[in-house]
Amino acid sequence: MKNQQVRLLFALDAGGALSGIITAQDLTGSKVLSYIEQGRLSREDVSVKHLMLPISEVQALTLDEVERARIGDVIETLNQSGAAHLVVVDQGVAGVNRIRGIVSASNISRLLHHNYEVISEVGSFASRQWVLKSIQHR
Template sequence: MERYSELKTVSLSDYQSVVESEDVEHFDLESPARLVVTDFLYHKPLKLNPDVGVDEAIAAMRRAHVRSVLVANGEFRGIVTVADLESRKVLSLATSSGQARSDLAISDLMIPKAKLKGVPINVIETATIGSLLQTLKNEGQQHMLVVDPDNHRIRGIISASDIARRLHVSVEINHRATSFRELVEVISSGRDVG
C-alpha cells in the first residue's frame, strides 16, 4: 500500500444538508444519449458461454444485479435477458424439443448477433435519449448495442428499461417479428408485433 497516497479529508462541521434528487441532473428526451449507455470501458459486462444453463445464467445475472448478459465464447454470439429466460418461451422450447427446462442452454434462447443492431459510439455522442428511444421502437428491440467501428468491438449496451427508469416513465417496445416462426411465437406469447 506504500505506492498510494492518502486523500485529503475535511471536517463535516460546515455541511448542513444532503443533496436531494431534484439537485441531481434531470433526464428527459432531450438529454444526451451517452447518459443512458452502459459503457463497457467503465462497466465490465457480464459474459457467459453459450452452453451455460438457463438456471445458472439467471443466478449469475441476479448476483451481478444485471438484467441482460452478453453471450460469448471468445467471440460475441448474442445477448440474453432475464425476461427471455423467465418467459413462456423457455417451457415452449423445452416441450417442443423434448428436453427438460434445466437442459436448455442460453444459446437456445439468446438473441443472436445476426438479429441485433448496433449504434456507433460517435453517433451516440451527438444523439438524444429521445432519438435512442425512437430507434429502439423502430427496431422493436429492448436492447441495442453500442459499437466502436474503428476497432470492430462492442463498446456498450442501451436498455429500454434503463431509459424508462431514468425518465420515470413507461416505455413500450413492441417486438417486430422478422420471420413466420417469430410471428407465431409472438402471437402465442401475447406480445404485440408492432
C-alpha cells in the first residue's frame, strides 16, 4: 500500500469474489492492538480477514448520488461517517451492484489543493448508514 500510495484495497476470497475492504488505518491502528490485547491472536497470526470490513458492511453511495452531490456534501459525509473513503456503486445489466469507484479524502485534498482530513469518527455502523442516506435527501 505504501509503495503504491494507496490507503484502501479490496480483499478477495479464494474464489476471487469480493469479500471486503482493508485500509492502511486498519493495518496500523487500534484493530491490530485490540486482537493482541484481548489475547485472541498473536501479532503474527492477525491477518487481513480479521481486520477488513466485510463487504456486507461496506458503505456505498450510488453513482447517481455522487453525480448529483456537491463536493461539500461529500466532505460532510466523509466527516460525519469518520471514513476516509466512500465506495461508489451502480447496478449492472443483471441488476447486480458493481463498484464504479472510490471517493477518498486524500484525493479531494490533492484536487482542491487543500489539506483535508477526516475529523470525526462515528462509533456505530448504524450511525454511519444514516449519514450516507442523508446525502440522498439533499
